[in-house]
Amino acid sequence: MAGGSGERFWPMSRHATPKHMLPIVGRGAMITQTVERLKGLIPPERVLILTQKYQIKRLRELCPQLPKKNFFAEPMRRDTAAAAALAGLLIEKRDPNATFVVLPSDAYIKDAAAYRKTLKIALEAASKNDLIVTVGMKPTRPATNYGYLKTGKPTKGLNGVLNVERFVEKPDLSTAKKYLKQGGYYWNGGVFAWSVPTLKAAFKKHCPALSKPFSRLAQAKNFEAELQKVFPKLDRISVDYAVMEKADNIAMVPATFDWDDVGEWTSTARHHAKDENGNTLCAQAVLEASKNNIVYSGNKKHLIALCGVKNLIVVHTPDATLVCDKAHAGHLKELLKKVPETYR
């Protein structure tokens, strides 16, 4: 799933170059890292990228190992439930009994070997059972910006797989702290392995509003024309809300790798060395009496000088500069409403 709109890392990310196209953390664009991480587990001809039309050209450049036809454009953004259903339909056309895993394109994961091992367990479990197998990320802090998975007993007959008792919405801080203390809770990282029949059954049972149009789409004589007709009318709901929170055949493989979806500028600080004053400097920078700032520039010849400031995010790009207080990083969307279209 690579269809982001490029708001959270503005001004570095833009409408035309969202986060997954940028080297926010790690080496290379996030999508490139994600595709390369699958090497040895899933052959390139079986990696499909679901995105927006205007992003395809650049994504093909960033993932040159994938066949051109594996980049597929949704007619427009309709959230993750529609994206997952569409992915299922595209895969069904290749193999009606295929098992596949839905992956976000822009998470940061260092241990690729452990990642592949975990996905392999999930895919094998999903291929032989009527299960939706998620991957649970081990929580390292009481995060309030992720949903949590409450695990139960080990799934009978499946080594390394746990039953999921329930999906829980993003908690408040005290609830998140409680989850960490209790144990058995994992972050929902948006990774789901399932077979095509399991996906279809889940949507049919829990989300007929999407299941019905996709059934029509599956039988359409002119797929592309029907897609353009059907898609704009689809509900904008997440796969979590549409299916996961309702289904009772959910299992989970605990991740053995570190995971971070790097959801906003403040998250980047976790992945870079800090200077002696807690500053994260991904730019040519000089600082005087300044603490705990995050400084980014794509142009290492541009000097960013901070004097007497703290807890700021400073991002320089050729045509726009952001100066944002860390505590107000959540207001970036409000700010963007005021930013002229040409800078977005």
Next chain:
Amino acid sequence: MAGGSGERFWPMSRHATPKHMLPIVGRGAMITQTVERLKGLIPPERVLILTQKYQIKRLRELCPQLPKKNFFAEPMRRDTAAAAALAGLLIEKRDPNATFVVLPSDAYIKDAAAYRKTLKIALEAASKNDLIVTVGMKPTRPATNYGYLKTGKPTKGLNGVLNVERFVEKPDLSTAKKYLKQGGYYWNGGVFAWSVPTLKAAFKKHCPALSKPFSRLAQAKNFEAELQKVFPKLDRISVDYAVMEKADNIAMVPATFDWDDVGEWTSTARHHAKDENGNTLCAQAVLEASKNNIVYSGNKKHLIALCGVKNLIVVHTPDATLVCDKAHAGHLKELLKKVPETYR
């Protein structure tokens, strides 16, 4: 006097383009505004610019109405006492009894007519009397970054001129407040009118360390060679310290114009309209939950976006960006020590 080093308005000002070459406030470079303000009082052929060698080319472009020979380069910076003495010597060569006025190149003054009227009174008083006639700026706030002039009785026989009882160093805030309450105190704006003989006598009496080398220089067969030899050894002292604080023949004309030396970034806010949240925006800017900031860019196509910040100075230039807390504006010199030479 146009020899600034371009530190206080970095990164807009640089070594090669100090503040007086920039349109910090008002229209056109500060030096251009200063020279144009003299129109009608002093003919262009009598306006001399004392500067540094590397600045002459640009200054000639900024003041095209002045003859090329009126731009004179000091061999290096030696503070204002040496500059005033050198100016006196250069003017003495044209006319040993000339009266002239020393002016900073970069103050912001709106009422040019009142300015010329005040200077005319000072020049006429200085031309007919053995007086050093300063111009006193009416204090509008208890500033601690200016020296003050304590005035006494009106100078006998000179209309609009007051005796100066003493020059006082930059006061602390409570002293400055006391001065404003008492009245009779004026800001020292670095404007001095005197005749060449009065200047020479003042330096001879109060500052022999400068008077002696300048006497030798006046008699030198090869002026330029002697200047290069003499100048490096001169004391680095201000004209205030060298002469004004000691002399007893000082008079003052109270300015009838508004005056601001615009000494640092925070001063600029006094001369621009603010938005409803107290922000001074000299750039294309968008703001969310941000108050009392000063934003500058020479490139109106570059967007500066502020989110949740207050009391910042944000200055964008093509190769460097400054983000400085207003309360730390005084630390800019410390910051600049860390800035690589190529950005200075």
